[in-house]
Amino acid sequence: MKPYLSPAGLKIFAHRGSTESGAVENTMDAFRFALDAGVRYLETDVQVTADGVAVLFHDADLQRVAGKRIKVSDLNFKELRSIEMPGRTQIPTLAEALARFPNAKWNIDVKANNAVIPTVEAIRSAQAENRVLVSSFSKARRLKALDKLPGVATSTDAVTLLKVWFLFKVGANERLSKTLKTVDALQIPVSAGPIRFDSPTFVNKINSFGVEVHYWTINDFDEAKRLVALGAKGIVT
Numbered sequence: 001m002k003p004y005l006s007p008a009g010l011k012i013f014a015h016r017g018s019t020e021s022g023a024v025e026n027t028m029d030a031f032r033f034a035l036d037a038g039v040r041y042l043e044t045d046v047q048v049t050a051d052g053v054a055v056l057f058h059d060a061d062l063q064r065v066a067g068k069r070i071k072v073s074d075l076n077f078k079e080l081r082s083i084e085m086p087g088r089t090q091i092p093t094l095a096e097a098l099a100r101f102p103n104a105k106w107n108i109d110v111k112a113n114n115a116v117i118p119t120v121e122a123i124r125s126a127q128a129e130n131r132v133l134v135s136s137f138s139k140a141r142r143l144k145a146l147d148k149l150p151g152v153a154t155s156t157d158a159v160t161l162l163k164v165w166f167l168f169k170v171g172a173n174e175r176l177s178k179t180l181k182t183v184d185a186l187q188i189p190v191s192a193g194p195i196r197f198d199s200p201t202f203v204n205k206i207n208s209f210g211v212e213v214h215y216w217t218i219n220d221f222d223e224a225k226r227l228v229a230l231g232a233k234g235i236v237t
Helices: 028-036 077-082 096-101 113-125 139-148 160-172 173-180 201-207 221-230
Strands: 011-015 041-050 053-055 068-071 106-109 132-135 183-187 211-216 234-236
Touching: 011 028, 028 041, 028 096, 053 113, 053 211, 096 106, 106 113, 106 139, 113 132, 113 211, 132 139, 139 160, 139 173, 139 183, 160 173, 160 183, 160 201, 173 183, 183 234, 201 211, 221 234
Parallel strands: 011 041, 011 234, 041 106, 106 132, 183 211, 211 234
Antiparallel strands: 041 053
C-alpha cells in the first residue's frame, strides 16, 4: 500500500473542500472547513493560467462560480487574482494549498493538457509525492503526469475504467490483474449510462487485487452506508 492510502480503512474525501460553511468550492476556506471537521482527504481540480500557474478550479471558465464568461487559461495569474470571487475569496494555486495544509492528502484531477507540467512541478517543489493521488479523465494526461512522478498514487482514467469493467465481465482475470497493477484505486460513479459499478461481485473482485474502490459524488448518508457495506474503501462527498 502506498503512503497516500495508508492507513487502511474507510476514507472520506471532501469534494472540492466543503461548502457547508458557506465557503466557495476549491478555496482555502472550503479546505480548512473540511479539515476542521476531521476529514483528511481533499479532492480538488487543477486548471492552468496563461502564464503556466497550476490553480485549483474545476471549470474551464469562471461563469458558474464568478459570473464571468472568461476561460482560466486566457488569464495570467495576476489577472485571475484580480477577479472578484463570491465572499471575496481567491482562487488558490496548487503550490499554496500544498504548503498551507501540509498534513492533508490531496486527490488531484488534472483538467487540462497544459496543466500537467505545472501540476507536476508544484508537487515536486512541495515534496508532496507521498500525499497526493494524481489522475484525470484523460488517459494521456494521467500517464504524462505519472511519467514525471514515478511511484505517485493514481486512479483509473475513463478508458482504463471501461477496460477494467470489460475484463471483469468476460472473466479475463489475468489481464484484469495486469491492468489493475497500474492503479491504486478505482474512483468511480455508482453508474455510467447503462453500466452499474456497484455490484458486490465487481467490488469484491477489485478489492481482491488490492485496489481500493472509491465512489463519487455521494451526498446521501444511507447511500454512503450502502456502498461501504458493499466494500467501498472511499466516499467522495
